[in-house]
Amino acid sequence: MNYNINSLIPYIPTNEYDAVAEEFLHLYCEEALLRPMAIPIEHIAKNELGLDVKYIRLSEECDIYGMTIFSDGIVEVYDPAECLYDSKIFKRKTILIDPEAVKKTNLGCRNNTLAHECVHWYKHRLYYKMQSYTSTRQAKYCKCRVENLPNITEDENIMEAQARGIAPRILMPRATFIEAADQVGIKCKNENRDAIARLAKMFNVSRQSVRIRLNECGLL
Numbered sequence: 512m513n514y515n516i517n518s519l520i521p522y523i524p525t526n527e528y529d530a531v532a533e534e535f536l537h538l539y540c541e542e543a544l545l546r547p548m549a550i551p552i553e554h555i556a557k558n559e560l561g562l563d564v565k566y567i568r569l570s571e572e573c574d575i576y577g578m579t580i581f582s583d584g585i586v587e588v589y590d591p592a593e594c595l596y597d598s599k600i601f602k603r604k605t606i607l608i609d610p611e612a613v614k615k616t617n618l619g620c621r622n623n624t625l626a627h628e629c630v631h632w633y634k635h636r637l638y639y640k641m642q643s644y645t646s647t648r649q650a651k652y653c654k655c656r657v658e659n660l661p662n663i664t665e666d667e668n669i670m671e672a673q674a675r676g677i678a679p680r681i682l683m684p685r686a687t688f689i690e691a692a693d694q695v696g697i698k699c700k701n702e703n704r705d706a707i708a709r710l711a712k713m714f715n716v717s718r719q720s721v722r723i724r725l726n727e728c729g730l731l
């Protein structure tokens with residue numbers, strides 16, 4: 512894997528996203544490369560990557576669905592009971608998921624959000640380690656938004672695209688996904704409504720996520 516030597520962002524062309532997802536599963540859930548299954552992503556986040564997963568509201572407008580925290584420090588979160596933002600201290604290696612905002616994401620699936628934050632930890636922690644040398648009081652974190660804002664940096668854009676691209680490939684690894692699609696009778700140009708629902712259940716992801724993955728694999 513190549514890194515930008517100044518920023519420590521990994522260079523991952525989109526045609527290598529499948530390979531990165533497979534490398535992740537090889538390390539943390541080998542079984543998923545052998546047979547179609549729902550990836551136990553929360554278990555992997557907690558027990559394999561050693562991340563603390565917390566479900567907490569992050570914004571009033573539900574426009575931030577997840578955060579990964581790379582250094583100890585203060586993070587602003589939203590308290591819906593008081594209708595106020597509040598500063599809280601979180602530890603490094605914490606994932607924050609906003610359960611309300613997740614419903615607004617394109618893929619509307621908690622597992623996809625967990626996988627997305629796992630990719631940030633797996634591939635982007637060196638970048639944030641570099642950043643943490645500049646200020647110590649504020650936690651270093653990435654904030655994942657339902658809609659990308661125009662003012663996010665080029666670095667953040669690259670890493671966000673990588674996490675968005677790799678997360679569904681972890682949850683639906685190419686070879687076993689294609690095998691399962693064949694088993695449930697996915698046919699090119701058919702509506703495939705029931706077969707898609709079965710795949711969504713099998714991999715524990717949303718139907719929309721299955722549809723996108725089928726397209727990527729050239730099966731629809």
Ligand SMILES: [Zn+2]
Nearest residue numbers: 654655671674
């Ligand atoms: Zn993200």
